[in-house]
Amino acid sequence: xxxxxxxxFPDPRCDGSSYITMRVxxxxxxxxxxxxxxxxxxxxxxxxxxxxxxQAFLDMAKGAGFDIYVLDVAVPGIDGLEVxxxxxxxxxxxxxxxxxxxxxxxxxxKAGFARGADDYLIKPFDMEExxxxxxAIT
Numbered sequence: 001x002x003x004x005x006x007x008x009f010p011d012p013r014c015d016g017s018s019y020i021t022m023r024v025x026x027x028x029x030x031x032x033x034x035x036x037x038x039x040x041x042x043x044x045x046x047x048x049x050x051x052x053x054x055q056a057f058l059d060m061a062k063g064a065g066f067d068i069y070v071l072d073v074a075v076p077g078i079d080g081l082e083v084x085x086x087x088x089x090x091x092x093x094x095x096x097x098x099x100x101x102x103x104x105x106x107x108x109x110k111a112g113f114a115r116g117a118d119d120y121l122i123k124p125f126d127m128e129e130x131x132x133x134x135x136a137i138t
Contacts, residue, residue, distance in 0.1 A: 022138060024048045025066040027057040027083060028100065029075040033123075037070070040127040041134075054078025061087060066095055068138050070130070073101035073112070081115050088116050096137045100125070 024046050028034040031052070038048040049066075051057035053076045061069065069087070071080035078086075080099060087093040098119040099112045112120045118137045121130060 022046045022067045022134070023065065024134070025051065025057065025061055025064070025069050027051045027054065027069070027071045027075060027080055029053065029072060037127065037130065041131065044131055046134075052076075054080070054083045057083050058086060058091075061093065061095075062091065068134055069095055069097045070134070071097055071099050073099055073103055073108075081111065084115055084117070098130070098133055098137070100130075 022045075024041055026034060026037060026048055028037065028050070029052050034050050034052065038050055041048050049060060049064075051060050055077055057069075057071070058078070069084075071083060073080040080101070084097055084099075087095070087097075096118040097116070098121055099117050100121050100123060101108070101112070102123045103112075104122045109120050119133050121133060
């Protein structure tokens with residue numbers, strides 16, 4: 001059932017039929033795209049928190065226990081790549097990350113993976129593809 005794709009973590013406190021909802025933190029400066037991604041993932045059973053610039057994302061991520069980060073690379077202030085470097089380096093955060101970006105050259109992809117991306121999705125993208133990629137790396 002498509003609605004349960006984000007409900008991937010069995011809750012050890014229950015009989016195995018209950019699931020803990022996947023928590024997603026999204027960094028995206030386009031209000032329209034952030035809203036569309038959030039609405040889609042929430043309809044699939046995820047909890048989605050939004051940040052529209054890098055510093056807000058860092059503040060929200062600290063100790064919050066998200067299951068995955070979805071980061072736009074080109075955002076105001078601290079870009080998505082720098083956000084990720086700070087999370088991995090300074091905060092020692094090993095939460096999986098998917099970069100969402102219009103930067104589509106091989107050099108851009110290499111830079112994203114070299115900085116520790118678990119996946120790299122080019123805009124425009126299909127929402128269902130994003131969901132399956134999230135599911136695959138969490």
